[in-house]
Amino acid sequence: MSSEKRIIHLHIPSELGYEKVAMGAARSVAQAMGFSNDRILDLQTAIAEACTNAMEHGNRLNAAQRVEVVLTVEENALAVDVNDKGKNPQFGEPEIREHDKHRGMGMYIIKQLVDEVQWSAKPQGGQVRMVIYLEPKEEAGA
Amino acid sequence: MSEELQTTVRELPEATVIDLVGDVTSFADARLHTSFDTASARGLKYIILNFAAVEYINSAGIATVISILADARGRAQQLLIVGLNDHYRKIFRMVGVARYAELFETEQQALAKIAEPAS
Numbered sequence: 088m089s090s091e092k093r094i095i096h097l098h099i100p101s102e103l104g105y106e107k108v109a110m111g112a113a114r115s116v117a118q119a120m121g122f123s124n125d126r127i128l129d130l131q132t133a134i135a136e137a138c139t140n141a142m143e144h145g146n147r148l149n150a151a152q153r154v155e156v157v158l159t160v161e162e163n164a165l166a167v168d169v170n171d172k173g174k175n176p177q178f179g180e181p182e183i184r185e186h187d188k189h190r191g192m193g194m195y196i197i198k199q200l201v202d203e204v205q206w207s208a209k210p211q212g213g214q215v216r217m218v219i220y221l222e223p224k225e226e227a228g229a
Numbered sequence: 230m231s232e233e234l235q236t237t238v239r240e241l242p243e244a245t246v247i248d249l250v251g252d253v254t255s256f257a258d259a260r261l262h263t264s265f266d267t268a269s270a271r272g273l274k275y276i277i278l279n280f281a282a283v284e285y286i287n288s289a290g291i292a293t294v295i296s297i298l299a300d301a302r303g304r305a306q307q308l309l310i311v312g313l314n315d316h317y318r319k320i321f322r323m324v325g326v327a328r329y330a331e332l333f334e335t336e337q338q339a340l341a342k343i344a345e346p347a348s
Contacts, residue, residue: 103255104230107285128316135287192324193288199323 093160098153101146106138129200136193137169145171236264244275253290281312
């Protein structure tokens with residue numbers, strides 16, 4: 088795969104289980120870019136958590152509403168945007184309530200597994216942007 | 230799309246084993262709790278949760294495992310976790326599950342630990 092920027096768009100139903108489609112696509116792209124298997128597994132888990140969060144809390148499991156996953160191939164990194172249609176007026180990292188602690192765990196897992204993550208709320212819905220580098224940041228800078 | 234979890238409760242002299250096959254996600258919650266209750270009712274101290282045939286676990290599934298861990302402690306029973314691959318062992322350690330349940334690569338290693346004389 089050339090280093091030229093390439094973008095892959097996926098639209099998956101807000102139905103638990105379909106996050107596996109995004110996980111499979113990310114694996115294919117990351118493999119072609121030369122990511123190690125450990126990094127690919129980290130990326131897949133982070134994408135799964137972001138997608139299920141978007142399905143459950145953004146789109147309220149309304150199967151007619153799609154979660155958009157955008158994979159952007161950069162020279163030394165793969166950026167992944169997960170977009171939902173949730174109308175959440177809050178900006179930044181979502182607040183975790185007592186009844187859905189596993190959501191907080193999912194966000195914690197994402198933070199641990201990718202190199203950069205940013206949550207944002209836009210008029211058209213919520214977005215998580217994750218970036219994973221071919222070489223983990225601390226190793227690349229060592 | 231999600232592979233429904235199947236469970237089998239297996240009785241050994243020293244422990245009760247719950248074999249898991251499929252995905253451990255929010256869909257697995259009821260089945261996991263039911264299987265744990267069945268295993269727990271046997272009354273042995275050790276219950277082994279065997280993930281060797283599980284390929285996908287998410288945070289909702291881990292939350293269920295944590296809930297079962299709490300149930301086991303409340304009944305003075307001990308949960309041992311076996312068969313996780315390297316990636317999910319890392320995740321279980323990351324979220325703190327390993328502080329409350331020992332993780333073993335294989336069932337044999339868990340049984341060897343149970344057989345050790347108490348120090």
